[in-house]
Amino acid sequence: MLKAMLRGLLAHKLRLLLSALAIVLGTMFMSAAFVAGDTVAQGFTSLFSTVNSNLDxxxxxxxxxxxxxxxxxxxxxxxxxxxxxxxxxxxxxxxxxxxxxxxxxxxxxxxxxxxxxxxxxxxxxxxxxxxxxxxxxxxxxxxxxxxxxxxxxxxxxxxxxxxxxxxxxxxxxxxxxxxxxxxxxxxxxxxxxxxxxxxxxxxxxxxxxxxxxxxxxxxxxxxxxxxxxxxxxxxxxxxxxxxxxxxxxxxxxxxxxDAFVNVLKTGLTVFAVIGLITGAFLIFNTFSMLVAQRTRELALYRSFGASRGQVTRSVLTESVLLGLASAIVGLIIGIGVGWLLKKGLEALSHTNLPVSGVVVKPYVVVLTLLVGILFTVVAALVPSLRASRVPPIAAMREASTPDKPLRTLTVLGLVTLLVGVAFLVLKLTKVWKDPLWLVLGGGCLLVFAGVVMLAPALSRPVTRGLGALFGGSVPARLGTRNTGRNPRRTAVTAAALMIGVTLATAAGVFASSVKAGVTDLFKNDMKAQLIVQTSDFTGTTGFDPALQAKMRAIPGVTNAVAVRTDQVKLGGKSTGIGSADALAAAEIFTLTAKDGTIRPLQAGEIILDENAAKSLNASVGTELPLITTRGGEKAEKVVAIIENSQTWSGPMLNTTDAAGFTSPYAQQGYVQVGPDGDVGAVKDQLNQLFADNPEVNVVDQEQLIKQSTSFLDVILAILYVLLGLTIVVAVLGVINTLLLSVYERTREIGMIRAIGMNRASTAWMITVESILISFFGALLGVVVGTALGVAIVKIFGGDFLKLTIPWAYLIITLVLAVIAGVVAAILPAIRAGRLNVLQAIAYE
Amino acid sequence: MTGEAAARAAEVWKIYGHGEAQVHALRGVSADFQRGQFTAIMGPSGSGKSTLMHCLAGLDDVSAGEVFIGDTRVTGLGDAGLTKLRREKVGFIFQQFNLLPTLTAQENILLPLAISGRKPDQQWYDLVIKTVGLGDRLGHRPTELSGGQQQRVACARALVARPEVIFADEPTGNLDSRSGTEVLGFLRGSVHEFGQTIVMVTHDPRAASYADRVVFLADGAIVDEILQPTETSVLDRMKNLDNEARAAAPGNAAAQNTAGQNAAAGGNAVEETPDA
Known part of the structure; x- marks a missing residue:
């Protein structure tokens, strides 16, 4: 039986190849992450051993x-x-x-x-x-x-x-x-x-x-x-x-x-898993199709006396072999990519790691292969069970798979969606807060899963509505109808695309809300038009805090403050701390006292914000022990508690005791220009003031906002590139589905060609179907992603995030989906156009 | 107009394969199919009757010789030319009906016109619908229609574009005898009442008896023809052909005998696959 089965597997090479690619990509990410991580870790460990080779x-x-x-x-x-x-x-x-x-x-x-x-x-x-x-x-x-x-x-x-x-x-x-x-x-x-x-x-x-x-x-x-x-x-x-x-x-x-290596491993593994989940949809679809196509063959086995278990096992064995083969290829490519990553890191850090080649630990091999097989088998489970339900009589029947009604699935999807929404609402209304991963993570996951289950029921009306946009031409109409023909298949194909789009959209909504929040913050609560900053964040650079007086003396400047920051131990707890002229800081950062008064701080005095006061269990008058890196231990008395603010967080130390900080310098300066002052002129003056300090530069609010949010752009860019890869996987899924449709509808396509449809129109018919599937998936992703993004922003938001929907990005996503649809249609459309009319009609 | 050929084969050869495995499916077949005439092509399995129809319809290319539909030379046309030919001059009726499951009966009927962007002639359309007797089923999908109804939809689809010639490939092969009779009656009616030209491939003598003329093929060549055939005359001729074939090629006798018996048993044999 195995032999016959393997032949069945090989009979659908192209389709399997497409689904295998998805698993290859996923396992590749994963093994690359671990190989690069282990190599870098080993490299540095042996590097430090070299450093320490002269000592015991x-x-x-x-x-x-x-x-x-x-x-x-x-x-x-x-x-x-x-x-x-x-x-x-x-x-x-x-x-x-x-x-x-x-x-x-x-x-x-x-x-x-x-x-x-x-x-x-x-x-x-x-x-x-x-x-x-x-x-x-x-x-x-x-x-x-x-x-x-x-x-x-x-x-x-x-x-x-x-x-x-x-x-x-x-x-x-x-x-x-x-x-x-x-x-x-x-x-x-x-x-x-x-x-x-x-x-x-x-x-x-x-x-x-x-x-x-x-x-x-x-x-x-x-x-x-x-x-x-x-x-x-x-x-x-x-x-x-x-x-x-x-x-x-x-x-x-x-x-x-090690910390860096762990970030690298975790990050890439997350993407690997996303890729593999996308791939799982593809595998599910492929195996469903293979089983549907081979109904007669499977029924024949049953009529020869094969048991249900044998049929299930035969399909599962196929999936194990497919998963194994893909994971092996993924592992090999991943090792190569890991080597490239190592080379890239070496180039970036101007280092030569004392490791020749790469480190491939046995656990990486085992893990990669297991994960590849696991995802494939799990995805093939339902189709293989379905295969076992093929009755022997089906061998005698015209192979037709009647559409099962969608009602059960739709009801289940609706319930799942509502439970997910309920989770999020409970979190939002703070009725149920913890654990976060369950309330928020579970809520998001349930919403997503619910929509996936609803997708088949949605696919017909939605694609029909969208199909109307292609006009009433015959190929467009036929393409639209074909899309609605097998709602499950269309939905699963679209869902694969939906994963990546949902994640990217939610991230996009979150990021643009952070941006808008930061912008608002600077515009409303930050009274400084010009900001003096140091060129890096190691905490060792900066300018003499005494320059605050000189900054303030510049014509047109109404206020200025120099801020020093460090890490200290306060009240027995490690904490970040700032030190500044309290009155100037209160004005520029719009700080208000909740308890006590904000006044110039003497040595031995400190101001806390509400959060710090709460965590240190301190109130006005409390004396807290402060340990600085260079200043030893001192007692600091709390003189005021300020309301929590987005512009200043944590304790504010008097400037005298800041002498014990790691760096003798101020890291930031904030300069407020009066209504009559000329910001440009003040900026020039500031630049002159710091002319001999190459580590300091002066930026205005706009530049600061840009700088403060630039890290988001980097994160988003990385996210989009990697999600782009999952979308590639999803497009493979669309190709796969279309190829099957063309194959299944060979006779139909032959007939419409026989009654006069030309190649271009036939290709257009397939393309319309392809675009509709892709667009449907992207649309679901955009809608769900936006909804989840909004929920996350509302949940984490507080005052800091300002809900902003990145419309341009959403539109670009949908346009890309259309392009992806066109690309995915190329191969199937060519196939359909090239079908020999005679053979297509004669095709059984 | 009658008397002129709607479709014509001139010295058509069709050869498959090379060398030892070479098969001569058609050996210099020449035949005219007159306008307004219902012609049946008959012959045992492997005689080349389906191949001949495929070549006539431009579905298959010929190895030598020429095929014409009306005044259009089919031989040598490219895909664009063939597409144009199919849109304007040829209609098809298949054994498997081949309706699009996503379209209603009416949409299926109008599909060829929609594809070529033509408007249906309302009077003609109404007449066709009335003749095939589908009035109340037009809004139904193919899956909601019986086999006979589906085949009548397919016939209407072929007729509505008023092609030069309709090629029907075993149109009753998948129907019970009552539905088959309806469809055949309808085809004959469309020839005699509307002047439609139909070329039908069949191995069912009863189906052939509805035609004006029966052309017999054996071993890739036309061996005989009967005008105004009856079921009996066709059956007799078939038996003779079988015997001649048996005499000529004893090795093939058993297979051909089976085919002949099936045909004789009422024409509902479905195991025969097209020659391609």
């Missing part, structure tokens, strides 16, 4: 705020502790290091060298097996530096040049005396740039604390194990310092990479 044990400080920034080191190791470590029994050699993010080199054009990777400033501790001099000499005087080879390449600086560097202190000029590289000919270890100062200079500029280090690297004497040495060192330095073996250090250094 590392001693570092413990962050006072409980919030470890892996790059900007503020938890330090003093000289005394370094000396203690050196004396521990079993230490062969110990090297105290200074290496911290925040050394910004000014290039030959006067701009700060940009980069997303850390820009380390380090104290020179000599060359090693890891670090080698390429050119010149190590820095030996307070005004000398050496730089890493990648930095030299990026800037074009050569030994002997004068180079300006901004650190914790404003820009200073140094003489470049040397260029260094790393073992294995690397210009950089992981894309980072490094400026090496002499140790005292590094301590001053990178840490702001002479006589301190960021770590002490220890080499064990012969016969002393890493674990043993770790214990000894830990005992010597006490619990306020972190002591790790080289492996542990490598792991914690790689933790940032």
């Amino acid at each position: 044990v590392q001693v570092t400080g413990v962050s006072a705020t409980g919030q470890d920034n892996p790059d900007v080191i503020t938890a330090l190791v003093p000289q005394s502790v370094a000396d203690q470590v050196a004396k521990v029994d079993g230490v062969q050699e110990s090297t105290a290091q200074v290496i911290s993010d925040g050394a910004r080199v000014i290039d030959k054009n006067g701009k700060v060298v940009p980069g997303t990777a850390p820009r380390f400033g380090a104290g020179w501790t000599g060359t090693s097996s890891l670090l080698q001099m390429r050119e010149g000499n190590p820095p030996s005087g307070p005004d000398q530096i050496a730089i890493s080879a990648n930095l030299a390449q990026d800037t074009g600086y050569t030994v002997g040049d004068k180079v300006d560097v901004i650190t914790l202190q404003p820009r200073k000029t140094f003489q470049l005396v040397g260029i260094f590289g790393y073992a294995g000919g690397r210009d950089s270890l992981a894309g980072e740039t490094t400026v090496a100062f002499t140790m005292p200079v590094a301590q001053e500029l990178m840490l702001g604390k002479p006589g301190n280090y960021t770590s002490v690297d220890v080499k064990a004497a012969a016969g002393v194990s890493q674990e043993e040495l770790k214990q000894r060192v830990q005992t010597a330095v006490g619990p306020q310092y972190k002591v790790q073996t080289a492996d542990e250090a490598a792991k914690s250094q790689a933790s940032g990479v």
Whole structure:
């Protein structure tokens, strides 16, 4: 039986190929995600092992705020502790290091060298097996530096040049005396740039604390194990310092990479699953068609004595084979794509990962194959059960599959839809809030599923209505009628397209609402017309907060405020915090006191917003302990509680105690121009004020809005590209359905050709059907997506989101659906046009 | 107008395959089909009767020779020319009715005119409808009609465009004898009352007896013809053909005998598939 069955499978190659493509795409995404992720993770882990190859044990400080920034080191190791470590029994050699993010080199054009990777400033501790001099000499005087080879390449600086560097202190000029590289000919270890100062200079500029280090690297004497040495060192330095073996250090250094890898894996897996669900619709349709087509064949098996189970199993076996074959192809392509992703990441980060090829772990292979098979089999389950219900007598009958009534399905769909809507309404009215994934996620899913089930009942009236738009020509009319002929098939085909469109539309509604919300926010609550901002968000850059007075002094300016931000521990909790001139901030950010009064803050005073007050359980008069990265512990008294605001959130610290922040700089400045002032002129003045600070730029409200929402554009762009791929899968589904229709209607097409329809009209008839199916799917998607988007905006909205429907985008989606329909029709239309009239008529 | 050929085959050869597997389906067939005449083409299975009709209708190309519909040379026409020919000069009636399930009876009847963008001649249309007797079923879908009714819809569809010639391929093959009689009577009526030209392929002697003329094919060649046939005369002629064939090719006798017996049994045999 298996042999006969396999022959049946192979008899429908093209159709299977189309459905297989969907599974191939899905499994490809998935395996690519895991392969790239694992490769990058392994690459970085071995990279950090290389970094740590010269040490056995590392001693570092413990962050006072409980919030470890892996790059900007503020938890330090003093000289005394370094000396203690050196004396521990079993230490062969110990090297105290200074290496911290925040050394910004000014290039030959006067701009700060940009980069997303850390820009380390380090104290020179000599060359090693890891670090080698390429050119010149190590820095030996307070005004000398050496730089890493990648930095030299990026800037074009050569030994002997004068180079300006901004650190914790404003820009200073140094003489470049040397260029260094790393073992294995690397210009950089992981894309980072490094400026090496002499140790005292590094301590001053990178840490702001002479006589301190960021770590002490220890080499064990012969016969002393890493674990043993770790214990000894830990005992010597006490619990306020972190002591790790080289492996542990490598792991914690790689933790940032792990987070990135997880985002990569999760993101791509989500798209893989969306692709696979889309594919499942396609598989469902294909197998339904195959079963319908093979009714006679299956009935014949039954009449020979095959049991129902055998028939079900035979169809399921086909789906397993199809899933397996597709998943294997998907896996192979995915490994290739994973390799490309790795290459892309290497190019982006200027790194060479110490991994040749890619890492393909066994679990990836197993998972990919399982998922591919699972989706295919689940999708084929219903058709295979239907196959088993074919009675033996069907072998004798004219093969006709009477349309089952849609009533049950429609009622079920209606109920599902209503339950879904009820979920969302309950969430919206806050009657039922948690768990979010169930109320909101479940609600959205039920609404979607309900509409999918209603789609067959909707397909006929909707496509007929839409078909009228094609005019009354014969091919258009026939195409329209054909679309309504098999509502289930039309609906399932359209539903595949609906998935991608629904997601993209909902995301589009949400994103445009965020945009509108941000715009409103800036226009209404933000009184500043000009905003001074720093070029990056590492928190190390900025301008002297004292410049607030100078900004305010510019003619036409009515108010200005410099804002510093950091991460601190307040009342025992890690939190983001801002510090600003309270009166100026209250005016510019439209802040109002709910309790107490907003007044200029003295040292030891703090303002909280309602949220912060609630989470810290504080009220006016409460004293809260504040720990800053550089300032130690202080007590702060709450003088006012302000209403929650979209322009300022969290605590506002007095400017005096902000001296303990990681960065000595203000990160943002807000400048309010009076009604008589000239914004352009003020902007020019501001630019002059910051002329010597290349890390600061001045933008107006429009630019700020654009910047604040640009991340949405990026996210949406990625979303659309990937959803585009699911739409490609859906189009394959349309092609598939149409090919089957052409095949099933061979005789009909032959007849209308025989009575005088020409090829072009025949092709147009198929195209109309194709457009109607695609458009129907896109329309459902747009409607459901908009509805869900609105629900999500209303649920999450608060005051921040302003419901906005992206009409232009919706129209573009529908136009694209029409184009997709035309494209999908090409192959089936050609087939229909080429049918040999005689053979078509004679066709049984 | 009568006496002029509505369709004409001149020295038509149709050869399938190559070399050893070569089959001569038609061997130099020449025949005229007069205007306003009802012609039946008969012959045992494999005699080439369906092939001849397909070639005459432009559904199949000929290997040699020429085919004309009216004054149009069918041989050598491209797809566009054939489409035009089908729109203007040819009508079809099939054994399987071949109605579009999505259209009502009326829409099916008007389909050829709609396809070629012509308006129906209302008087003619009414007359055709009246003749086929479908008045109250026009709004029904094919699935709601009996086989006989479906075939009458198909006949009306062929007639309403007033083609030069209607080709009917076993039109009664899928009908019970009562419905078959109705359809045949209707076809003969359309020839005698409206001057329609019909060429019908059949292996049912009773169906052939409704024709004005029966052309007999055997082994790809015309071997005989009868004017004003009766069921008996046709049956006799068929038997003779069978015997001649048996004498000529003993290997084929059994198969042809079966076909002959089926035909003799009343013409309701449905197992025969078109020669293509």
